[in-house]
Amino acid sequence: MSIYDRAITVFSPDGHLFQVEYAQEAVKKGSTAVGIRGKDIVVLGVEKKSVAKLQEERTVRKICALDEHVCMAFAGLTADARIVINRARVECQSHRLTVEDPVTVEYITRHIATLKQRYTQSNGRRPFGISALIVGFDYDGTPRLYQTDPSGTYHAWKANAIGRSAKTVREFLEKNYTDEAIATDNEAIKLAIKALLEVVQSGGKNIDLAVIRRNQPLKLLESKEIETLVAEIEKEKEDEAEKKKQKKST
Amino acid sequence: MATFFGEVLSVYSRAVEEDDDDLDDENEDERIHREIEEKREVHIVWCPEVAQSLEDSGSNTLQCSDLIIAVGTNAAGFLSAYVLNTESWDAVGHVSLWNERSRGSSRQSIAPLPGEPACLFYRHRDNPAVLVCQSTCYIAEDQLFQWTEKVFGCLQKRGLSVMVLSDSPVAEYKTPDYLYGSAVPFLRSLKSSASKGQALCPALEQPNILTGLPAAVLSHCQVHQIPAVLYQCYTDVISPDSITMETYKPALLCLSKLVKLEPCLSADVLRKFAIITEAQSNLYT
Numbered sequence: 001m002s003i004y005d006r007a008i009t010v011f012s013p014d015g016h017l018f019q020v021e022y023a024q025e026a027v028k029k030g031s032t033a034v035g036i037r038g039k040d041i042v043v044l045g046v047e048k049k050s051v052a053k054l055q056e057e058r059t060v061r062k063i064c065a066l067d068e069h070v071c072m073a074f075a076g077l078t079a080d081a082r083i084v085i086n087r088a089r090v091e092c093q094s095h096r097l098t099v100e101d102p103v104t105v106e107y108i109t110r111h112i113a114t115l116k117q118r119y120t121q122s123n124g125r126r127p128f129g130i131s132a133l134i135v136g137f138d139y140d141g142t143p144r145l146y147q148t149d150p151s152g153t154y155h156a157w158k159a160n161a162i163g164r165s166a167k168t169v170r171e172f173l174e175k176n177y178t179d180e181a182i183a184t185d186n187e188a189i190k191l192a193i194k195a196l197l198e199v200v201q202s203g204g205k206n207i208d209l210a211v212i213r214r215n216q217p218l219k220l221l222e223s224k225e226i227e228t229l230v231a232e233i234e235k236e237k238e239d240e241a242e243k244k245k246q247k248k249s250t
Numbered sequence: 251m252a253t254f255f256g257e258v259l260s261v262y263s264r265a266v267e268e269d270d271d272d273l274d275d276e277n278e279d280e281r282i283h284r285e286i287e288e289k290r291e292v293h294i295v296w297c298p299e300v301a302q303s304l305e306d307s308g309s310n311t312l313q314c315s316d317l318i319i320a321v322g323t324n325a326a327g328f329l330s331a332y333v334l335n336t337e338s339w340d341a342v343g344h345v346s347l348w349n350e351r352s353r354g355s356s357r358q359s360i361a362p363l364p365g366e367p368a369c370l371f372y373r374h375r376d377n378p379a380v381l382v383c384q385s386t387c388y389i390a391e392d393q394l395f396q397w398t399e400k401v402f403g404c405l406q407k408r409g410l411s412v413m414v415l416s417d418s419p420v421a422e423y424k425t426p427d428y429l430y431g432s433a434v435p436f437l438r439s440l441k442s443s444a445s446k447g448q449a450l451c452p453a454l455e456q457p458n459i460l461t462g463l464p465a466a467v468l469s470h471c472q473v474h475q476i477p478a479v480l481y482q483c484y485t486d487v488i489s490p491d492s493i494t495m496e497t498y499k500p501a502l503l504c505l506s507k508l509v510k511l512e513p514c515l516s517a518d519v520l521r522k523f524a525i526i527t528e529a530q531s532n533l534y535t
Contacts, residue, residue, distance in 0.1 A: 025486075029534040049535055062535055078535040 019127060020120050023076075023150035026129035030075030032163040033062060034173070034195045035133035037145040038188030042135035044073045044210045045192040047163070047200045063210045063220065067092040070105055070136035071210060071218045075163030076150075077129035084128060088112050105136040105144035109154045117152025127151070131162040137214050159191075165199035172198050185213065189221075193229055204230035289348055292389075292396040294404065295361075296343040300373070304404065314405040315379035316508050321463045322417030324485065326384040328495040329415070333505055334382065338375045345369035345397065349390035369397075374509050381405075385463055394466035402470055411445075412471050412478035413505075415498055416464040420484040424458055435485035435497045442468060445477035450500040454482060 012018060031047040046062040065071045066088045074081040091111050095103045112132060120127045127150045134146045147162065148154040159177045161169035172195050182188045189211060193204075200206050207230075209221040251261045296304065304310050318333075320326045333339075344361055345368075352367060362368035367387035374380040389397055420434050439449035440460065454460070460468065464480055471478035481501055485494040502511060 026534070031535065060532070060535065074535070076534060078532055081535065 017120065017151075020151045023127040023129045024131075027076040027131045027150065027162060028164060028166070030077075030130070030163045031062070032161060032165050032169060032196065032199055033073040033075050033133055034159070034161040034169055034192055035073065035135055035145045035147070035157070036159045036173075036177070036182065036188050036192045036195075037135070037143050037157070038182040038185060040143070041185040041188050041211055041213050042137070042143045042145060043189050043192040044071065044133060044135055045196045046073050046208045047196060048206045048208050050206075061208075063208060065218045066108060066134070067096075067102060067136075068217050069102055069139075069212065070108055070134065071212060072132045072134040073162075073210075074130045074132045075166075076131060080128045081130045081132075084112055084115065084130060084132070087115060102139055104138045105134060105146060106138075106156075109134045109146040109148060113148045113152045113154040115152075116148060116150060120150075120152060133160060133162060136212055141214055143214070159195075161195065168199050169195050185211075190229055190233055193226070194233055197230070197233070290390070290393055292345060292347045292393050292400055294343060294345050294400050296371075296404075297341070300342045309406070310404070311406045312381075312404055313379055314381050315409050315411065317381050317383065317405065317410065317412045318505070319383045319385065319412065319414045319463075319467060320416075321385045321414065323386050323490040324417045324483065324494040325415035325498065326386050327490045328498040328501075329382060329384060331495060332499075332502060333509070333511060334372060336510070338509070339372045339382070340375060341370060342373045342381075343371040345371075345385075345401070347387075347389065347393055347397070349388065349393060351388040351390070377509055380508050389463050391462075394463060397463065398466045398470045402474070407474060407476060410476050412467065412476055413501065414464050414467055414478065414480040415501060416460070416462075416480065416482050417494070418482050418484050419488070420486045422458075423484045425455070435483055435487075435494045437497055437500065438482050438484065440468060440480045440482070442471040442476065442478040444471070444475045445479050447477075447479070449479055449481075450503065451481065 031049050033044065033046040036043045036045075044063050049060055049062070051057050051060050062075075063071060063073045064085050066085065070092065072085070072088070074084070088108055088111065092103050092108060095101070095107070112134070116128050119125050129150060131147065131149045134148070135144065137143055145157050145160065146154050147157055147160050149162075159173045161173065173191075176191065176194070180187075181191050189209065192209065193207060196207050197203065204227045205223060207226055209226055210218060211221065212218050251259050253259060300312065303312060307313075318329070320329045341361075346362075347369075362370070369383065369385040369387055369389075372382040372384070374382075383401070420429065423429070437451040438454040438458070439451050440454050441449055459465075460480070460482065464482065468478055468480050470476075481498065483494060483497050485491070485497070487494055505511060
């Protein structure tokens with residue numbers, strides 16, 4: 001196996017591109033990010049990385065705006081993400097100036113995915129070690145959520161997770177993403193927090209949340225707001241447990 | 251030798267050197283070999299009480315019913331967090347050795363500092379037949395046999411049972427199937443034929459092999475018919491990590507029969523033993 005994973009451009013006899021698959025392992029080393037597409041809102045939640053004591057917290061960000069109406073969260077190699085984000089930002093502005101319209105979420109996702117794919121097919125270069133969740137609203141008002149991975153594939157999702165415990169979070173979302181769960185903006189945000197709380201240790205203070213509402217710019221929630229929402233969720237959970245207990249005893 | 255000009259010259263033979271030089275060279279070689287051997291010798295330094303018990307016993311051995319060896323930072327961290335965290339363990343000795351990767355103190359009497367890679371022995375106060383060994387330093391291949399012989403030479407063979415916990419990178423695990431991320435870290439076991447009980451996890455599949463100290467210990471136990479079980483944890487993290495340490499939890503079942511363990515462990519205590527390099531490493535976000 002090892003002789004087929006040296007150069008990126010070599011297929012193995014059974015059709016694997018090992019460097020791309022190994023790049024996907026690098027993504028799993030990043031902390032979890034979750035994206036939820038609501039009716040009038042899109043939500044991105046990330047597990048905050050623990051920051052060194054002397055480090056400025058502001059400079060360790062997993063959620064970045066690509067334009068006023070599009071933002072992304074990534075998981076994987078920090079430096080690779082910076083390059084991808086810069087290229088995407090330039091493309092967003094170039095698009096605005098060239099065709100006088102903001103990019104659609106699909107367009108910018110396709111641009112990022114094409115960039116990533118190019119790096120899986122050139123010699124001497126390794127793939128980008130990041131997966132991205134890209135959310136935003138198109139100018140016709142439709143909310144969108146896309147996910148890209150190191151191989152350069154991209155798909156639209158209703159809700160998805162990437163990073164360290166993505167599988168657990170995705171299973172939670174598959175069970176709990178219902179129309180009534182995303183009925184209101186607040187409910188969609190709480191679903192994102194609930195999904196992250198499945199895998200984040202020590203609760204609300206390790207969660208960062210960003211939302212985009214239709215025709216409004218990106219908003220990063222403050223930690224106080226997140227703590228309030230976490231407290232609400234905890235209370236709901238307790239009420240649920242109480243009700244169950246009462247049901248059992250009657 | 252005849253030269254071109256017809257004269258005869260006597261030649262020095264290059265085949266045989268003069269006796270004096272020969273002896274010196276040999277001595278020098280021997281001396282160097284001996285010095286290297288001495289430098290690489292493995293010394294076990296026991297605390298005074300244990301040294302006394304060794305002397306008092308006729309055979310220079312300690313009575314030991316259970317020896318638990320942890321090889322690697324995660325295995326050692328697991329034992330520190332789950333077993334050695336109560337106050338009832340005494341540090342009773344350490345192994346002092348030198349090799350290119352473990353430049354231990356050449357003076358044996360100095361105990362290793364906490365946090366340094368080392369090989370330490372602990373004994374339970376209430377049950378002195380239970381010994382724990384935490385080995386976080388690298389032991390070279392040529393020193394493994396010595397280590398095993400000297401350590402097991404201090405223990406009575408009768409009634410001895412050994413458990414080894416060892417870390418290994420998952421990159422060295424060979425399997426025909428693709429390993430999904432959620433499966434890692436995981437445990438595999440290996441037993442000596444004298445070991446009768448059920449292992450708590452699947453056995454190590456072929457063609458995977460053990461190397462290093464765990465292999466030396468298990469080989470010794472197999473040869474001397476000592477019941478021994480080894481739990482190898484394959485992990486994808488190179489530094490001590492709390493999730494990897496928790497993978498050894500099934501071993502607590504056996505350990506709780508030997509000594510009293512702390513009932514529940516808060517995540518904070520575990521995190522203390524996991525290196526906080528995560529904060530400094532900005533490679534992944």
